Amino acid sequence: MEVPSKARGADAEQSRALLGAEHPVRVGETRLGPQFRYDLRAPRLEELDRFIVERPIRDWSLVRWKDVGKPVRVENYASGKRLWEEKHGDTMPVKTSWEMFNRSFHSWFVKDGPAAQRAAMRRMLKSVASLRADEIASVFQDLQQVTLWNLAHRVTDTIWDPRGKRALFRGLDVKRPRILFLGAAEGYEAMQLYAMYPGGEAVMVDYDAFCRDHRFGDFPEDYPFLGYHPATGSARPWYRSEMKLTYLVEDIRKLPFGPEFDIVLSVGLLEHFPDEYKPECIDWHRKFLRPGGYAILTTPRLGWRTKLFYHVMADAMNYTYRELMTVEQMGLYLYENGFNILRHGWIKTHNGIVAQPR
Secondary structure (H helix, E strand, O other): OOOOOOOOOOOHHHHHHHHHHHOOOOOEHHHOOOOOEEOOOOOOOHHHHHHOEEOOOOHEEEHHHHHHHOOEEEOOOOHHHHHHHHHHHOOOOOHHHHHHHHHHHHHHOOHHHHHHHHHHHHHHHHHHOOOOOOOHHHHHHHHHHHHHHHHHHHOEEEEEEEOHHHHHHOOOOOOOOOOEOOOOOOOOOHHHHHOOOOOOOOEEEEEEEEHHHHHOOOOOOOOOEEEEOOOOEEEEEOOOHOOOOEEEOOOOOOOOOOOOOEEEEOOHHHHOOOOHHHHHHHHHHOOOOEEEEEEEEEEEOHHHHHHHHHOOOHHHHHOOOEEEOOHHHHHHHHHOOOOEEEEEEEEEEEEEEEEOOO
16 A cells, blocks of 8 residues: 655645644754654754764674673563453464554554643542552552653653664665665654655555554654755755655565665564574565665663663553563674674664665
8 A cells, every 4th residue: 555645846845834834843953742752953964973872893703692692581561461361361473462562552652641641640649549559559550651651752752762763874875765664663764764865765564454554644744854855965854745655564474575675674673583583584674675775673772771661661562572682682683694784883772773684
């Protein structure tokens, strides 16, 4: 399914002007909305260095697992997963767990953060005042979750992390690239890449139709992605209505493409595969790349912030197998499976790697 752009030419300029009038965020500025942060700061490439911590491992052939250790599995699963498995007397299928995760995760993205936090605080105070001990623990958990989500996604913007993603994506030798996003969810990173390297096409793939119809379908039209004007190279915001985007609901293993993409991208995909399946996952990034193309991958970074996030947000997040890893561990998986690492480092709470097949 191709998602048609809703504005072209003069219509695009008018659409952009209307969006800018409704949400006045100029290049170089940021504004906090009720659900997320609009952020057009750091318009110059040289400003992005401080938003990524790059690690200079120059010879990956010398890196050993005994030195970097193995990823940490996230074991505290969502109650919805546990209840499903008790009801069905079986392990939840991978596709079902992904579908349940998407619906849960999306319900957080569409929350009005401050309003949800105030409502949770009122419920907490009411429970304490009435000495309803049976409710206090549950209400306190709700308050913890909405407070952490509001901080992580809306205030500090660690999930979308536009400046960190632009720091990771900068400097690619591409022009009007074709981009393939595997396990695309709402498609955020493909749209950021499109804004930075405009004029090509982004094909997003997920095997849950909910992602196309809601996570991507409900993505805010007024969200600006900081990128460049293709004729002048000057900074400008791009909106999804101006991009050539295609969204396919399909199993990655059944995609009809050959090696035809300049960039193959995945965000938060590799960590959902135990070691015996990681080579297959990594091979998907190679399979669809043109010679000289780039594979870009991110995973949640092992650290106290991500451990806390996945502990507090377990009921919202932990439906699937998940690992937290260091960028050295992530890079070693890629190197051992036939990739050269061009850039590796971390951005806020995610590892990021840009690589090419050997």
